[in-house]
Amino acid sequence: MNKPHQSPTRRWTLSALALALTAWGGSAQAQSIDKWPEKPIKILVGAPAGGSADILARAVGDGLAKAVGQAVVVDNKPGAMGGLATEAMLSSPKDGYTYMLAVNSLVSEIPYTLKPKYDPFKDFVPLVEIASSPLVLIANPALGVNSVKEMVAYVKANPGKTSFASYSAGTLSHVMGLQLNKLAGLDMQHVGYKGSPPALQDVMGGQVQFMFDGAATSVPNIKGGKLKALGVTSTKRSPVLPDVPTLAEQGFAEMAQYPWLALWSTPEVPAPIQAKMRAEVIKVISDAAFKQKFGAFGLEVDPKPPTVAEMQQTLRKESQNVGALLSSINYKPE
Numbered sequence: 001m002n003k004p005h006q007s008p009t010r011r012w013t014l015s016a017l018a019l020a021l022t023a024w025g026g027s028a029q030a031q032s033i034d035k036w037p038e039k040p041i042k043i044l045v046g047a048p049a050g051g052s053a054d055i056l057a058r059a060v061g062d063g064l065a066k067a068v069g070q071a072v073v074v075d076n077k078p079g080a081m082g083g084l085a086t087e088a089m090l091s092s093p094k095d096g097y098t099y100m101l102a103v104n105s106l107v108s109e110i111p112y113t114l115k116p117k118y119d120p121f122k123d124f125v126p127l128v129e130i131a132s133s134p135l136v137l138i139a140n141p142a143l144g145v146n147s148v149k150e151m152v153a154y155v156k157a158n159p160g161k162t163s164f165a166s167y168s169a170g171t172l173s174h175v176m177g178l179q180l181n182k183l184a185g186l187d188m189q190h191v192g193y194k195g196s197p198p199a200l201q202d203v204m205g206g207q208v209q210f211m212f213d214g215a216a217t218s219v220p221n222i223k224g225g226k227l228k229a230l231g232v233t234s235t236k237r238s239p240v241l242p243d244v245p246t247l248a249e250q251g252f253a254e255m256a257q258y259p260w261l262a263l264w265s266t267p268e269v270p271a272p273i274q275a276k277m278r279a280e281v282i283k284v285i286s287d288a289a290f291k292q293k294f295g296a297f298g299l300e301v302d303p304k305p306p307t308v309a310e311m312q313q314t315l316r317k318e319s320q321n322v323g324a325l326l327s328s329i330n331y332k333p334e
Contacts, residue, residue, distance in 0.1 A: 040097070041097050052215075060101065085102070102262065104315060111319075121315070127262065127278045130301070134232045138221075138229055160187060175325065197217065238298050
């Protein structure tokens with residue numbers, strides 16, 4: 001079929017209209033980005049109040065609110081190994097007003113154990129590394145255990161009677177306990193919790209004997225005498241726990257780990273808004289008072305935060321390592 005002939009004038013008019021609409025659309029988006037944020041920003045946390053992610057999210061939110069002139073709301077959604085928070089994140093409008101603060105296990109560990117509906121490398125973007133910290137192997141002081149060697153002896157002397165807590169099944173807190181079981185020939189049972197606060201309560205109460213926990217939540221209780229630190233998972237001793245040896249020093253070099261917390265976005269959020277959010281958050285965490293406050297809890301802020309591409313590369317390497325580790329200990333999802 002022959003198409004109707006269009007005159008040069010009509011073709012020029014249509015082309016000009018198309019260009020005008022494209023320019024208008026680009027201008028509208030630019031104006032929208034320039035005005036961002038125009039309403040409160042939400043930071044989701046897949047853990048209860050009082051945990052490491054919650055504490056950092058609130059501090060970041062306070063600094064960010066002052067910088068951008070809008071309220072920042074921290075929305076705690078504990079449960080389902082962080083799944084409630086991730087579902088809320090993925091179902092929210094991709095307009096740059098909803099983010100999530102979570103540990104790197106969101107991408108590197110949980111997909112192996114939870115079988116989530118999301119694609120960890122396609123559905124989430126790590127915007128900013130907020131802080132990093134080793135895990136601390138802790139025990140109830142009443143056990144009289146003062147080192148990993150003594151812990152191993154205690155567990156073997158009480159077969160079938162000891163357990164270890166994790167702040168969530170499928171996370172490094174869980175995996176490290178399984179790895180220690182494998183390496184030392186132990187039979188500790190795992191007890192998963194919805195965050196560190198309830199897990200720590202049970203360790204301090206004697207319902208559970210041991211736990212690998214984040215420094216931010218465990219250090220205050222260690223210094224208060226409510227918990228006993230047996231070792232740290234970093235390659236060198238923590239400056240806030242200088243008398244606590246590393247696991248490597250105690251014969252478990254394979255267990256060196258350094259988890260980190262990040263602010264996450266979804267890739268559909270306009271790139272300029274992602275870049276603006278990243279820049280504002282970096283200003284907040286680079287503040288000397290912020291670093292000093294969290295440094296006292298063993299949380300370290302990188303003086304030169306890695307780029308998004310660098311974080312994505314690190315996550316892929318960590319994911320491969322975790323997969324190999326879980327395979328080596330014959331891990332079976334609970």
